[in-house]
Amino acid sequence: MRSEQVRLAIDCGSASTTGVVAWTDGSWSPLSFDGEPGLPSAVLVADDGSVVTGQQAWQAAVKHPQRFVPVPRRPADEQVSVAGREIALADLVAATLRRAADEARRLAGGEVEDVRLVVPAGWGPRRRTWLRHVAHRAGMPQPRLVEAPVAVASHLLAGGVPLPVGSVIVVCDLGGGAEVSVVRRSAVGFEILSTLADPEAGGDAIDAAMTAALSPVPVAAGTGEEVALTASVRTAKHALFGHPAVTVAVPSGPAVVVNDLVLTQAARPVLKRAAGLVRHAVDAAEVDPATVAGLWCAGGTAQMRLVAEVLATDTGLTPLLVQDPPLAAAHGAADAGARSPGEGPEVVVEPLPS
Template sequence: MSIDQGRHALGVDFGTSNTVAVARWPDGRARPIIVDGSPLLPSAVYADPDGTLLVGRDAVHSARRDPARFEPNPKRRIDDDLVLLGEREVQVVDLMAAVLVRVVEEWHRAVGPVRPDVTLTCPATWGATRRGLLAEAAARAGLERVRLVAEPVAAATYFAEVLGRDVPIGSVVVVHDFGAGTFDASVVARTAEGFEVLAVDGRDDLGGLDIDAAIVEHLGKVCAERDPQVWQRLVEPATVEDRRAQRQLWDDARIAKERLSRSQSADVMVPLLDLELHVTREELERLARPVLDQTVQVTEALLRWADLPEGRLAGVFLVGGASRIPLVATLLHRALGEAPVVIEQPELVVAEGSILADAALLASGPAAPGPTSELRLVSRDAPPDRPAPAPLPEPGPAPVSIDNMETVPQSRHELTGNRAAGDFTGGIPPAVDPWPHAQHHWIPDPEATVAAPVSPSRPHSAPPAAPHRTTTMPPRSYGTTTPRPVAPQVIRPVPHPVSRQRRRGGVLRGFQLLLSAVVLVGVPLTALLVTYTLTAGVPWNSCVTWFIEDLHRLLS
């Protein structure tokens, strides 16, 4: 463990849709910080007209009055610097700090006036600039001694330390993080120091909210037939009452999704229509299947890209609230052949695991290149069946920072792809040269031994030669005499020593087979004749004569 056993610790998972905080006491007890009766604090922020920033459920409820003052996902706006809420601009750092301030308030309310060791999690693909903004937001919220931990590393640490799963050094854990607004799949390797992210892929526009939207759309097919005008008010609310009804409908759809993860049926109350509709788990799985299939495809492609040796996979760990849906584990089990592990509250995994993580601590300043400092989503914005990527342009100055420039971690094995068609990239974008302006000079080693090509069909870089019929020796000059043409010499093929060796080896092998046959047949036959001679008292020549006669009679 990386924290002092005698100190309090606070782990915060600042998510896209929800923020989760876990408190750990010096005796090892760990409990989630409850905010408004739930361990999930919406990461939403609402700018009140008087300048106050409301967060969490207060922001969600206030957004019904004026949606223009509402930002539901500050984490997605981290690269924007300023966000327009109402008539004023607010820094993104202040939005994130407002959410963390609420976490600090609830910490002091639950634990007391104690300064804990704080760990904040962030995506493994975040660069130094984004990590610096998150650390600055924590400092503005009054958090001290903040450490940054990659989310997949925190999840893998929970898998090994809290659940007690066996993860030997050299093995990997696949973290399937299916949250409310985003999805990430990561391959995390166990090292002697802890855990290290090898590869990561995901979708920023895929999450549990898409399943909620599918449920609402399913309900709309029934409600629109009964009263299209009322349903249009729920789809496009224009008044405070309509927006309140729309929020209630989406909350009931989410609750029904969570209930169907535990039971076979659930009821959804449609406001404004006063209609109660019945939804079954079979309907939920049919609606969620297109979304879940995408997550499985991303995870499968990531494992193919990682090209893990046999026996390296220690487990598949489901993280994020949307992972509760039973169909998620079923589809992954069928696709990967490994039964995934999911706990009762998967949204708490990253926050608690970050407290115990002792590897891949991410600095808030520029970090040295490495697997957990700058990573690229393997198939970011790339269709699954696209043609081979175009070659990289010539290196030149580019107005992008190191956080915007994505790099692909190299695989230790050859990337799988359509080898028959000559594609060995597996559909993955080529790696970006980390030193595009450097001059690379390659000098061949004069001492290197180069094997000559043995197949005449294979092209090589030898200089063009004359037709392989006869070789004419060049004329020589002897003193001052006039050179005379020399009769052409025909080069006759000389038997290669390897051919003789092969012929000699074939004869020897045939002699060994013949000798083995003689021994296998002759030894038992001789033993049989000797035994018959001794037991019957018959001379040896008579036994041999009788045996030959019997054999001749049998064959004829």
């Protein structure tokens, strides 16, 4: 297969990394890691200096919490201390990108030369240059960087959502944190009118609130117990997106049955912060809210039922869920399945589940 016939797009988020391989005929396939479409972005530095990624990192962290880096993108310093050793953050993130590239190579049947990486709209030149260096360390070709809200808007357009030139939408990207951007479609693509981000307005903050609520005794930070409980809470949170109740293993006590009420109590204050971002981003863009063509929600946390209620109540806009929320930015960056206006099936737009 010729390299120009396949594209790789990766969305390396603070909590989870997703990616797709796309072909010029419009077909595409998500990258799969341990049977899942998302790879946890957390890493662990082994004794020999090698970097363990994804679910294996979380599992190993229970015994070696001092070697665990749950969010390699933060802090923004160039190095982080791991078990007394200074490690370049670029090397940690490169390990995740390298694993994604290996999976893409398997799917494509060879090297992929066209690589796109999704970046937050709020990242400046320094961080964008840093990510290019990370890709180089991972053995990737020079990537094209695509801003997350532009990628999501491209995903909508490729999926048949009508976005005429001049229309304005709000993209609320809810992952480990939240980034809200106001985007206008121009004659040549999409332009970002404003963007605001808050790391405390997404899934990581919800995890922290649930962890605090479920632990009968405060768990010491940086311990294996904290890692184990956080991992259990993360799993339970995602399970509650589709189930009324789940059981959570608590290291310092008996297992606890958690229902949607626990998730709601933890998530509501966090999602209200995200709603505040939406209001402020619209104000900063100086657009009339009545002219906004849609409030589109993407990212893994967007699948939570409470998102619709909170955003609708606090913003006055009707939130809509993009197709394949965790993969939307990667899919849009790959520009897979794009259609010309008037082509393809009619799209029925439905509000978020409530």
